[in-house]
Amino acid sequence: MNASLTHPAPTAHLNDVPGSDRLLGRTRTELAEAMTWLAWYAPGTFTAVMDYMDYVNGELTPVRM
Numbered sequence: 331m332n333a334s335l336t337h338p339a340p341t342a343h344l345n346d347v348p349g350s351d352r353l354l355g356r357t358r359t360e361l362a363e364a365m366t367w368l369a370w371y372a373p374g375t376f377t378a379v380m381d382y383m384d385y386v387n388g389e390l391t392p393v394r395m
Contacts, residue, residue, distance in 0.1 A: 353361070369376040 356364075365376065365379075368379070
């Protein structure tokens with residue numbers, strides 16, 4: 331039997347994610363430095379985060395220029 335993805339889990343809001351209080355209130359520079367560190371420390375996790383951020387509500391977001 332194959333798993334069905336017809337009913338995906340609802341999207342979590344930032345306030346619903348454990349540890350999100352560590353992100354709120356950070357500057358863009360601080361967040362960029364954290365992502366740079368993550369890319370060095372755990373490249374697979376960094377790739378997963380970046381891939382996740384390409385989607386909003388399950389739909390691929392258009393490329394921004």
